[in-house]
Amino acid sequence: MKSCAIEKFAKVLVDYSMDIQKGDNLCIQTHIPSLLLVQEVYKQALQKGANLTVNVMVEELNELYYLHASDEQLAYISPLKVLEVGHFDAFLVILGNENIKSMAGVDSERMAKRAQAKKDLNTKFMQRMCDSDLKLCITQFPNNALAQGAGMSLRGYEDFLAKACFLNEENPTELWRNYSKEQAKICAFLMGKKNFRIVSEGTDLRFCAEGRTWVNCDGRINFPDGEVFTGPVEDSVNGTIRFSFPGVYHGKEVEDIQLKFEEGKVVHADAKRGKEILESMLNTDEGARRAGEFAIATNYNIQTFTKNILFDEKIGGTVHLALGSSIPVSGGVNKSAIHWDMVCDMRNGQIYADDELIYENGKFIIDF
Structure with a gap:
């Protein structure tokens, strides 16, 4: 460089x-x-x-x-x-x-x-x-x-x-400040919603975020950045989610992860490759089978999967869910020794908030 x-x-x-x-x-x-x-x-x-x-x-x-x-x-x-x-x-x-x-x-x-x-x-x-x-x-x-x-x-x-x-860009610091302001509008909108549904290939997942905070990730904790996230109410996650990209944990890859949640807990897990790694992580402790974070990625300057979660969880047009520990600022209270982010492509998907379609084919479709 x-x-x-x-x-x-x-x-x-x-x-x-x-x-x-x-x-x-x-x-x-x-x-x-x-x-x-x-x-x-x-x-x-x-x-x-x-x-x-x-x-x-x-x-x-x-x-x-x-x-x-x-x-x-x-x-x-x-x-x-x-x-x-x-x-x-x-x-x-x-x-x-x-x-x-x-x-x-x-x-x-x-x-x-x-x-x-x-x-x-x-x-x-x-x-x-x-x-x-x-x-x-x-x-x-x-x-x-x-x-x-x-x-x-x-x-x-x-x-x-x-x-x-x-x-x-000529002044990246100013761009990140403006980026932060725009994402704050997204967070303010989502804070007014309670129930969410995520639909994509192999995915139909519901959760409640009532009483939780949507957090603006704007380049201060991760750099680069570009997401808004919350901590789902722990027992509210239900349905299935299929992760479009491999889950990577300390360099170990798990391909085609599919999870089924009932009352907030993973009750079935499968993977095309690396299933033993997935099972080992799920068995770390009680909290490892629950979702500690749900996030919507917003950095459309990132479009390539690199097997590096610092970038991959920010891919514009994707969402990610983390198994394990909640991030306290979100209001989540799940406790675990792990926090494992996994990415789901939404470029042919939808997000509903309180039964209203707010996101389709990788982008928000409403005005903030």
Whole structure:
């Protein structure tokens, strides 16, 4: 990625997504291939007066951990992690694995055990976000591994990311601010509705969102962004949903996932490939069989499935449902060690709100 694009990328993150202020304690978590962006963010955040800590993650160590750790070690939570969650004002996660399949050989049950061990820490982290006591942004820096995973050249992937983030525009920060205002109108409309029905190929799903909040995802927590989401009333989800794209969990792919819900709980699950992974995740805990999130994606600059949920859940013309933990700001109360987003194509589908058709063939059809 060209230096001018990296500078613009960092500026949006520091000024808009993170809104870094003097005295903020900022922790940057990253991978080695993303260091060019880290350096530019580091410089700009220092100029804002922030105090910085950088954690560089080594993916080979993560694989070794899951392959060789005992059950006791899988349950261990480092006191440094506890300190981080309680101390830092802001976290910027810049993803950039050198090998997107580095976890392919790891037993799914061991991953589920680790997720269960981190449940309380993750709950505390999410609660601080809900209380506006913590700023978080997750983003991606292009590299060859990610480009190959998406079926693109590196140059093509860089162009894809720049378009998704509006970085090819003169003033992306202003564009994201305007984007936020438009999505706020969608959220305000949806907040007035109670019962929703989602219809697409292999999908006829109903849920209630009465008393819940529709959240505007506008580039502040994820970058790029582009969705509105809520937490369905936990026992209200009924019907079937078929996910058009593979579900990817820590690099493991599950193809053609089909779920049947009764009174909020998955009572039947099937998949064309990777069913054992799906079953393992569903059995993580009681909350793993319930929907913690439902979202409508709105970023029409993203139209290609890349096997990377940061982008895929934002594909304009799709919806996604997350099994597991609710996001507290939505009003959802489901508890689980997992939060697994799965994407359903709606470009030949419909969404009804209180029996009114509001969305068809991938777009809202009403004026806000």
